[in-house]
Amino acid sequence: GQGVEQPDNLMSVEGTFARVNCTYSTSGFNGLSWYQQREGHAPVFLSYVVLDGLKDSGHFSTFLSRSNGYSYLLLTELQIKDSASYLCAVSRPNYNVLYFGSGTKLTVEP
Amino acid sequence: NTKITQSPRYLILGRANKSLECEQHLGHNAMYWYKQSAEKPPELMFLYNLKQLIRNETVPSRFIPECPDSSKLLLHISAVDPEDSAVYFCASSLRDSTNERLFFGHGTKLSVL
Numbered sequence: 678g679q680g681v682e683q684p685d686n687l688m689s690v691e692g693t694f695a696r697v698n699c700t701y702s703t704s705g706f707n708g709l710s711w712y713q714q715r716e717g718h719a720p721v722f723l724s725y726v727v728l729d730g731l732k733d734s735g736h737f738s739t740f741l742s743r744s745n746g747y748s749y750l751l752l753t754e755l756q757i758k759d760s761a762s763y764l765c766a767v768s769r770p771n772y773n774v775l776y777f778g779s780g781t782k783l784t785v786e787p
Numbered sequence: 788n789t790k791i792t793q794s795p796r797y798l799i800l801g802r803a804n805k806s807l808e809c810e811q812h813l814g815h816n817a818m819y820w821y822k823q824s825a826e827k828p829p830e831l832m833f834l835y836n837l838k839q840l841i842r843n844e845t846v847p848s849r850f851i852p853e854c855p856d857s858s859k860l861l862l863h864i865s866a867v868d869p870e871d872s873a874v875y876f877c878a879s880s881l882r883d884s885t886n887e888r889l890f891f892g893h894g895t896k897l898s899v900l
Contacts, residue, residue: 719891777828
């Protein structure tokens, strides 16, 4: 939706990693953000990227390829509490408004 | 997060008028109303940037925003429709920064009977 696409669901195992993918239409791009949203709660900011490449923030890392309209959020050393929805959001030049993807629901199993 | 507060937390309405309130204590210069329907992503309704209103033209006219000052935001709703059942999030940001980070309030869950 809104030119930002994400897979609906992702499952992984505690102690391993998970990669949440996001693709977006490249016409009009100012930057890309990732948010975590737990059930019944508001989205919480994780990361913002505007340059190509990998941005390592410890437990969360983000990758961006602007020419391909692709980003991913990498979670390492997964914990059960990482189970949540992860929203990708693209800032477009019209007033720099954020357009959210539908979110990927990550389930971390023991 | 107590730095951006919304009220009420829950709202159950028939075809009545009601206002949602939001206040931020972060010194931000932009405030937003987002609507999140079940199993959908947040969708921007209104943006106030330095008190200039930018609206999503698809939002019905029964939703009227108000920004009395840079830290407060209201959303007046008249004659609600069942399709208005959703969580309404207030958010704020510092729009002259290079990091477009939104801070969200806890949301108001609106249920229309």
